[in-house]
Amino acid sequence: xxxxxxxxxxxxxxxxxxxxxxxxxxxxxxxxxxxxxxxxxxxxxxxxxxxxxxxxxxxxxxxxxxxxxxxxxxxxxxxxxxxxxxxxxxxxxxxxxxxxxxxxxxxxxxxxxxxxxxxxxxxxxxxxxxxxxxxxxxxxxxxxxxxxxxxxxxxxxxxxxxxxxxxxxxxxxxxxxxxxxxxxxxxxxxxxxxxxxxxxxxxxxxxxxxxxxxxxxxxxxxxxxxxxxxxxxxxxxxxxxxxxxxxxxxxxxxxxxxxxxxxxxxxxxxxxxxxxxxxxxxxxxxxxxxxxxxxxxxxxxxxxxxxxxxxxxxxxxxxxxxxxxxxxxxxxxxxxxxxxxxxxxxxxxxxxxxxxxxxxxxxxxxxxxxxxxxxxxxxxxxxxxxxxxxxxxxxxxxxxxxxxxxxxxxxxxxxxxxxxxxxxxxxxxxxxxxxxxxxxxxxxxxxxxxxxxxxxxxxxxxxxxxxxxxxxxxxxxxxxxxxxxx
Numbered sequence: 001x002x003x004x005x006x007x008x009x010x011x012x013x014x015x016x017x018x019x020x021x022x023x024x025x026x027x028x029x030x031x032x033x034x035x036x037x038x039x040x041x042x043x044x045x046x047x048x049x050x051x052x053x054x055x056x057x058x059x060x061x062x063x064x065x066x067x068x069x070x071x072x073x074x075x076x077x078x079x080x081x082x083x084x085x086x087x088x089x090x091x092x093x094x095x096x097x098x099x100x101x102x103x104x105x106x107x108x109x110x111x112x113x114x115x116x117x118x119x120x121x122x123x124x125x126x127x128x129x130x131x132x133x134x135x136x137x138x139x140x141x142x143x144x145x146x147x148x149x150x151x152x153x154x155x156x157x158x159x160x161x162x163x164x165x166x167x168x169x170x171x172x173x174x175x176x177x178x179x180x181x182x183x184x185x186x187x188x189x190x191x192x193x194x195x196x197x198x199x200x201x202x203x204x205x206x207x208x209x210x211x212x213x214x215x216x217x218x219x220x221x222x223x224x225x226x227x228x229x230x231x232x233x234x235x236x237x238x239x240x241x242x243x244x245x246x247x248x249x250x251x252x253x254x255x256x257x258x259x260x261x262x263x264x265x266x267x268x269x270x271x272x273x274x275x276x277x278x279x280x281x282x283x284x285x286x287x288x289x290x291x292x293x294x295x296x297x298x299x300x301x302x303x304x305x306x307x308x309x310x311x312x313x314x315x316x317x318x319x320x321x322x323x324x325x326x327x328x329x330x331x332x333x334x335x336x337x338x339x340x341x342x343x344x345x346x347x348x349x350x351x352x353x354x355x356x357x358x359x360x361x362x363x364x365x366x367x368x369x370x371x372x373x374x375x376x377x378x379x380x381x382x383x384x385x386x387x388x389x390x391x392x393x394x395x396x397x398x399x400x401x402x403x404x405x406x407x408x409x410x411x412x413x414x415x416x417x418x419x420x421x422x423x424x425x426x427x428x429x430x431x432x433x434x435x436x437x438x439x440x441x442x443x444x445x446x447x448x449x450x451x452x453x454x455x456x457x458x459x460x461x462x463x464x465x466x467x468x469x470x471x472x473x474x475x476x477x478x479x480x481x482x483x484x485x486x
Contacts, residue, residue: 007074009059011081014074015052018082019045024134025089025127028209037093037127044088051085069483072474079466083107086135093128094118100455104462109135111469112351114223114321114438115461117451121228126209129226133213139469140220140351141190141254189258194219197246204238218246221351223321223438230446231311232324240311240324251278251318253349273386274347274357281345282317286310289334296331309334312446317341319353321438328445335441339428342437353436353468355405361385362398404472408464409434415460421453429453433464 022045029038086109087102094102101117108115109132121129197215202208210226217224227233231240249257252275260268269275290306299305308325315322316338327335344360346352365383372381383390409430416426425442429450432440439446444453450461467475477483 004070004073005059007070007077008055010074011077012052012055012057012059014078015055015081015085016049017052018085019049019052021134021138022048022089022131025131028130029125029127032126034125034127037089037125040089040092041127041131043092044085047088048085072477072483075470076466076475076478079110079470083110083135086110086131089128089131093125098455100458101451104450104458105132106135107462107465108438109133109222109224110139111436111465112136112139112220112222112319112353113433113436113465113469114217115432115444115465116224116438116449117453117458119228119449119451121226122233124226129209129213132224133216133222133226136220136222136224137194137216138220140222140250141186185258186254189254189261190219192261193246193249193257197242200242200246201239204242205236206234206239214243215246217322218243218320219250219351221247221250221318221320221346221353221436223315225322230323231315237307240307243322244311244314247314247318247320248279248282250320251282251346251350251352253347254351255349256347271386272347273361273388277361278345278347278357281341282314285317285337285341286313289313289337292334293330298330313338313341316437316439317345319346319435319437321432323439323446326445326447328441328447339431339437339441342435343431353434355402358385359398359401362390362395363402365390366395366399401472404476405434408467408472408476412460412464416457419454419457419460421457429457429461430464433461434468436465436468 022041025041026038026045029035029041083103083106086106087099090097090102090105091099097118104115104117107113114136118124194215197218198211201211201214206214213224213226214231216222223230225231225233231243234240252269253272256268256272256275260266286306286309290302290309293299293305293309294302299308308327311322311324312327314320316327316335319342327338343354344357346354346356348356348358362383362385365385369381369383372379383395409427412430412434413427416429417423421429422442425440425444428440428442429444432438432444439449444450450458453461
């Protein structure tokens, strides 16, 4: 019980820190002279900060170091509580918006899924659009990683949280000996690349509002847009190209970006075991799908096919979720291949979702080991990726993750099927949600959104987004009897 109060104490502090995020839409409301939005966001900011402060004061006598077990509990608590508080400005400013839909929207933002239930995005107040996209940006690298840099100053250790939230199977690697320094370095890189993206999009013709919002969602691979037609609203090959570049940057490990910047050398990308396979798979698929669409006469001109195939495939494969055309109208092979890629190409340590490339490589290597074992039962064949020997316990953990990944997809898909949704819509909605991709196919395709779902279906997809963002184990471990035993 004492440790539970320790978790609540830390959660209260983090809610106070999270309330600072409201400053950006507050400033936006001031710039656009929108006094209604200013009032709504100030109320939401005060409510979040007050709630966090009250929770902290109520449990201040239980302040202490968190164990790994309670680190998991705090991570899940944060990723469920923060979207709840983030709904406040949406509920106050958008008429007839239910809490279910508002929570789906904010969970989608913070998990960088990019699925939306809102229509009329073009006419939303600028402060609301900034808030949605800021949630994408904050969630991109992980609100917990940001908190890790702050928690040590508050007397609460951060490594347990970092290990619980950080994506990928190899969580003990760090850029610096101190976890707080690691978190700060990752955010420095993240902020720097975001600023470069903002300037590039403004140069390409976007307004400052659109440039900031789309940079936030591009770097978070969240895919939120300020327009109902997403990137198709701009009709600009230059904007699409710039976003492709930054989405490819965001799908790679930010630790690799940091090391490359510090060493002022691109050689690190060649030794990163995930970077080259991810880029080859994405870019090769762009060319292949372009030829396929040209061959199927979807586009009469190959270069037009290459433009649309490249942008939409990179967007979906990186789990961003932008759309420039309704790719659901393409021959079914193309969008399904894109949905498959969204599960595999993101690097560990990136802002992408899915299985991650490192796990894909582990599975591929393990399959090769099994073939060799059949031919040479006595052979000693350690697994190596990027010149590093992968311990068998990591291989077993990856196999366990993959099993749970597919079982969760199957279970949640059946939950949507039994609620009355058709198979393509149900399957791709869960696949897009758990991979934090955004649009699926069918009734949740790129030309529509998730507003059509019932409340039950919306909550199923919300849970899928959460479990996908926290990589399954972090959430499901809370449902095991062993977790709650002393």
